[in-house]
Amino acid sequence: MESIAYIIDDSLEGVLCAVFAAYERKERPVEVGPEQGMQLAFGQEAVKIFSDSVKAERVAAGFERKLGRGAYARLWTCALSSDPDRHSILYRYMRGVFDTGRRFALNLAHDDVLAYEKIHKAVSSEAHYHKEFARFSEMENGVYYSKITPKNNIISLVMPHFVERFSIQPMLLHDPVHELCAVYDMKSWYLIATSELNVPAPTAEEKDYRRLWKRFYDAICVEGRENPKCRRTHLPMRYWKNMTEFQHYPEEENRKQDKVRNVLGDQSGMAMLLTEEQGLLSGLSGRYKNISD
C-alpha cells in the first residue's frame, strides 16, 4: 500500500479529525501533522484533512468511552506538548486504542504507548515545575506579575493552581515563548494572545522582598555541603533566569565583600531579655534593637 501522510490543522481538533478520516477513508497514514514542518518521503501521498468540530467531538467522546474518565484530559495535556512529532504520536496512540481497545493502553512497553506516556510526562512535569519555580512580583498597579518561558504550552495547566491559591491578588502570568498571557482579575481568569506587553515597574516593597528572599536563599545553604549537581537535578538551570534568587542584587554583593558581623556577647543579651517582664507583643523588636545596637 502506498504510504500516506495527513495534513491537518495544528491543533488537537486536527488530530481528532485525522482519526475520524482514517477510519472513514479506510487508510493508515504513517504521518500526521500540519503542513509546516512536514517532510514528505519520496512517493508519499499527502491528504489534506479539514477540521470539523462535530467529528472531533465524536472522536473525543469515543476515546473517553474506550479508556474511561480522564482519558480525554490526558490527551488534551499531551496536545500541549511542543514535541515536533506530537500529532503523529497522539494519532498513533488513539488509533491503537480504537483498534485494540483498553488493553492497548496497558501495554506500557509498546513503542506508541511509550511515546505517548513520554510526552505526557514531559508536559505534566514541566507544569509542575512551574508551580514550584514561577515567581511573582508586585507591580505598581497592584498586579502580581510573573514571566515564564516554558518549552511546552503549559500556561493553562498552571494558572488554575495560582488562581485557587492566590485568589486575593490580581495576577498576570506571561509566557512570551508562546505569546500567551493568563489574566486573573479577582473574579475569573482567561487567556489572551499577546505579542507585546508593557509591564509596570515593581513597587519599592517588592524590591525589599526580593533582597530578603535572596538573603534567605543564600543563608539556608549549609556551608561545606555545596552540591551543585544535586541542585541542578532538582532545579534545572533553564529555570534560573526567571527566578528571584538567581538575580543579581548590587547591595547584597557589596555587603558580602565587606561583611562585618555584629557579633554580640549573647550572655548579656540573654540577661536583658530575662529581666524584662513585658507582655507578649509589646515592643519585642524594640528591646532586641537595644541589645543589638
Added chain:
Amino acid sequence: MELIDKLEILVDGAKYDVACTSSGVDRPGEKGKLGSTIAAGICHSFAGDGRCISLLKVLMTNYCIYDCKYCVNRRSNDVPRAALTPKELADLVIGFYRRNYIEGLFLSSGVIKNPDYTMEHMCESIRLLREEYGFLGYIHAKAIPGASREMISRIGMMADRVSVNLELPSEESLSLLCPDKPKQNILGPMRQIRDGIRENSSDMVLYRHAPKFAPGGQATQMIIGATPDTDYQIMRLAQGLYKKYALKRVFYSAYIPIGTSALLPKGQAVPLLREHRLYQADWLVRVYGFDAEEILTEKHPSLDPLLDPKCNWALNNLDLFPVDINRVDMDTLIRVPGIGVRGAQKIMTARRVGPLGFDALKKLGIVLKRAAYFITCSGKYMPGLKFDHSFIYNNLTADARLRPAGLPFGPVAQQLSLYPPPTLMLGGSS
C-alpha cells in the same frame, strides 16, 4: 538591626534542621483567603547544598537558655543573636507566599526563659497568620521539649504538622550532650501529639467541621554520628517511632562539627553517605514494608557503604531469588533491587497484556543494572550473568569501588583468576 540581618541570623540558626516537607494535607483554597496546600507538597527552590526549600525555615529567636553541645544556638556559642516579633514574622511569610517563594512556614525557636514562654511567642505568630491574615498555607511548628500540654494542644490546632526533635538516637547520648532535655520532655509531647491526631478521626465522625489537630501528622529528627550509636540501633528506634508514635517521617542529620565540646567527635563531619544509607533503609521500613531486623542485625549493625540496603538484603537472602517478574505479586516485586513502587506498578499493568522480557523491562524504566541479577523473565535468566553471591556482589559494587574519593576505604581485594571475568551486557542502562 534591620529585618534582613535578623532574617539571616535566624535562618543560620534554623538551617541545620533537616525537615522541610510541606506534605500530608490537602486543603483547597478559599475565595478571599490566601493559600492552599497539596498532599504531595511542593518544593519552591533548591539551595546550593541541593536541599529542597519548601518552607520559610526560621527561628523565632536564637537566644537560648540551653547549652546542647551539638547545637549552633547553644548558650555558650559566640554567634550574633536576634529575634523576630510575631508581626514581623507573619508579614514576612505573607510577603514571600504571595510571590510564590514558599509553601508556608517552618517555625522553630531557641528557648527563652522557659519552654512555655517560648511557645507562647510561636503560637502568637501562627495565630496572627491563621486568624488575622486568613492564611491557609502550610505551617510546620516545632514543639519545644518540656512545654506544657496546653501549649502543645494550642499549637497543634493551628499548625499542619507538629514535631518534637528526638535530637539523639539514645538516652545515654541525650543525657551526655543535652543535659537540659531529659528524654521524658521529648517523648511526652510526642505522645500527646499522637493522641491529638488520633482524636481527629473520632471527632470527625461527630462533627464534620471539627478543627483538626496537626492534620499533616508529626515528624522528628535526630543527629547521627555525634555519638557512638549504630545504624542498627537507629533503625530499630525509627521503626519503633513509626509504629508506636505513628510518626509520618523520621529525619536523619549527619553531624556537622559546629560544636567544640570535648564530648563530641573531633574534626571531620560524618560522611553524608551514612546519612544517605539511613534514609534508604528508612524508606524500606516506611514504604516497602521491611522490618528493621531484616536490614540490620546485632551482628552486622552497620549499613554497607558500597551497597544500598535493598541490594544488601537481597544478597543476604539469595535463597528467595531469582523471582519471575511475570508471576510474583506486588509485595515480592517491590523487594527486588532496582524495582521501585512505580516500576512495580508498571510491571503489574503491562504484564496483563502479555509476558514481559528484559527488553520490555528496560523500556519501562526498570534499573536492570541492579534488577537483572535477581529476576527471571518467564523462566529465563539474563544471558551472560551468573547467579552467584560473589559474582553479584562484585558487579554491584564495581562502581562504588572505582569511586576515587569520598569513601574512607580502598578497593576491595579480590582473588586473582586465570579466566577473564564475564562482562556485563546490559546495554546503555547505566
